Amino acid sequence: MDLCDEATSARRAATSEIAAAKTLDELEAARVKYLGRKGLLTLLLRNLGKVGPEERKEAGRLLNEVKQEILSLVAGREDSLKQAAYSSSLASESLDVTLPGRRGAIGRVHPTLAVMDELVDIFVGMGFTPVEGPEIETEYNNFDALNFPAGHPSRDEHDSFYVGEGYVLRTHTSPAQIRVMQAQQPPVRVVVPGRCHRRDTPDASHVVSFHQIEGLFVDYDVSMADLKGTLAAFAREFFGPETRVRFRPHYFPFTEPSAELDISCLVCGGKGCRVCKNSGWLEVLGCGMVHPNVFDHVGYDRASLTGFAFGMGVDRVAMLRYGINDMRLLYDNDLRFLDQF
Numbered sequence: 001m002d003l004c005d006e007a008t009s010a011r012r013a014a015t016s017e018i019a020a021a022k023t024l025d026e027l028e029a030a031r032v033k034y035l036g037r038k039g040l041l042t043l044l045l046r047n048l049g050k051v052g053p054e055e056r057k058e059a060g061r062l063l064n065e066v067k068q069e070i071l072s073l074v075a076g077r078e079d080s081l082k083q084a085a086y087s088s089s090l091a092s093e094s095l096d097v098t099l100p101g102r103r104g105a106i107g108r109v110h111p112t113l114a115v116m117d118e119l120v121d122i123f124v125g126m127g128f129t130p131v132e133g134p135e136i137e138t139e140y141n142n143f144d145a146l147n148f149p150a151g152h153p154s155r156d157e158h159d160s161f162y163v164g165e166g167y168v169l170r171t172h173t174s175p176a177q178i179r180v181m182q183a184q185q186p187p188v189r190v191v192v193p194g195r196c197h198r199r200d201t202p203d204a205s206h207v208v209s210f211h212q213i214e215g216l217f218v219d220y221d222v223s224m225a226d227l228k229g230t231l232a233a234f235a236r237e238f239f240g241p242e243t244r245v246r247f248r249p250h251y252f253p254f255t256e257p258s259a260e261l262d263i264s265c266l267v268c269g270g271k272g273c274r275v276c277k278n279s280g281w282l283e284v285l286g287c288g289m290v291h292p293n294v295f296d297h298v299g300y301d302r303a304s305l306t307g308f309a310f311g312m313g314v315d316r317v318a319m320l321r322y323g324i325n326d327m328r329l330l331y332d333n334d335l336r337f338l339d340q341f
């Protein structure tokens with residue numbers, strides 16, 4: 001068999017083996033088989049020296065042609081195998097960006113504070129200015145200036161948190177009234193939202209730290225009619241236009257006369273139900289005309305000035321609004337509860 005026949009036969013075999021190689025290892029084995037140091041084509045080229053000049057010229061040209069062809073086929077196959085490997089790794093390691101992401105938990109305003117904001121807005125709409133006072137108050141502002149007599153039970157250590165001589169965690173927002181009146185001359189028209197503290201045993205309607213909103217209006221011609229009109233407008237705005245109000249006589253040290261405001265029951269509309277204990281009314285807040293003794297404490301003229309004040313428990317109002325039957329739920333920080341609002 002002459003070299004030319006062998007070269008042609010090697011070309012045919014190499015072409016089909018290279019095309020059939022399924023991996024880079026198989027391709028490399030095929031390359032070594034023909035072009036390696038002991039490869040078929042290498043041996044044929046080595047045999048060129050053993051043939052006559054005529055055949056050597058012809059076979060030499062053919063063998064080199066076949067060698068170049070095999071090199072180029074190997075390179076081409078290597079490219080396509082690498083490309084296939086790359087594509088399959090892309091497919092197996094791909095990241096599906098269409099999967100929905102994990103949503104982070106976003107906080108929101110606590111129902112008590114949301115109600116407090118709403119209450120402030122209503123009174124701001126009626127001309128009141130929001131102000132704040134400190135939670136650690138002087139005993140004087142919290143009690144004496146508000147006309148609490150020396151022996152009043154709420155001054156007892158069992159009812160209030162004393163923090164050093166003469167200081168107390170404020171038991172109501174009312175001491176802010178004193179601060180405002182000491183700082184400015186009438187007219188005064190403010191609302192005071194804030195946190196208060198009492199030594200109460202927690203139950204369905206009491207917690208140790210709670211929220212109040214306080215209102216104060218002082219001028220030269222303020223009457224009980226202004227008080228009633230303001231609070232009736234507030235009740236209709238907050239609880240709904242059908243809401244009816246009634247004022248019951250009451251007692252507070254810092255107002256005279258004093259009253260409690262009831263609204264028609266939000267559940268039964270006044271017919272009587274379990275929520276209103278069949279009375280048809282729900283107690284909402286305390287109010288009254290500022291006691292002249294309070295004016296004396298802040299240097300206001302008791303003879304020419306009058307004013308009204310009111311205060312309500314924000315937690316209690318939030319409970320009425322949302323139909324919550326236990327105040328402690330508002331302070332448990334249980335998201336299953338809070339997520340409802």
Ligand SMILES: [Zn+2]
Nearest residue numbers: 265268273276
């Ligand atoms: Zn009712």
